[in-house]
Amino acid sequence: MEFFEPRINGDTALFWEGCRAHELRFSRCKDCGKVRWPGAYLCPSCLSSEAETAVLPPEGTLYSYVIMDKPFHPSVQDKVPYVVAAVDLAENVRILANILEYDPETLRCGAPVSIAFADSENYSRPIARLKGAAK
Ligand SMILES: [Zn+2]
Known part of the structure; x- marks a missing residue:
């Protein structure tokens, strides 16, 4: 195991799966539109659990x-x-x-x-x- 190997969990899987596909994938709140980073189940801005994937440049x-x-x-x-x-x-x-x-x-x-x-x-x-x- 490399020292830098990430600990992938439910909040970070989207990001790391995106990296594997060479994309910067994040969770975007479907209610307020803010990108959740670090990844989280609930939006820190509006507490919504609704999310979609955002691919950033x-x-x-x-x-x-x-x-x-x-x-x-x-x-x-x-x-x-x-x-x-x-x-x-x-x-x-x-x-x-x-x-x-x-x-x-x-x-x-x-x-x-x-x-x-x-x-x-x-x-x-x-x-x-x-x-x-x-x-
Ligand atoms: Zn939100």
């Missing part, structure tokens, strides 16, 4: 980030340095994603990013890429 803005230059777990021993980023998507959704390749000169808050997906045996996870970066 795979692009956003780098809200914040941290460069991890020391491995905090053996599973990431060969991956440092790597970036953990908070990315703002459409509709006030903020997700965490890694940025695997980056230029320290262009890594900055507010930078536009696109979202790709990294596939593992058991799941896929979102990866942010700085727009305009080589990869």
Whole structure:
């Protein structure tokens, strides 16, 4: 088991199944229209349990980030340095994603990013890429 393997449950399955299909899927409240993130059975805005699937565009803005230059777990021993980023998507959704390749000169808050997906045996996870970066 990889250290980063997500714990998928009823509230997060839609998101992780979407990642497996390389889509950013979220639950949208059918009553007030707000996207529920983190996933939840009840809408935190209006308490409705009615929901539909919203697929958000795979692009956003780098809200914040941290460069991890020391491995905090053996599973990431060969991956440092790597970036953990908070990315703002459409509709006030903020997700965490890694940025695997980056230029320290262009890594900055507010930078536009696109979202790709990294596939593992058991799941896929979102990866942010700085727009305009080589990869
Ligand atoms: Zn609602």
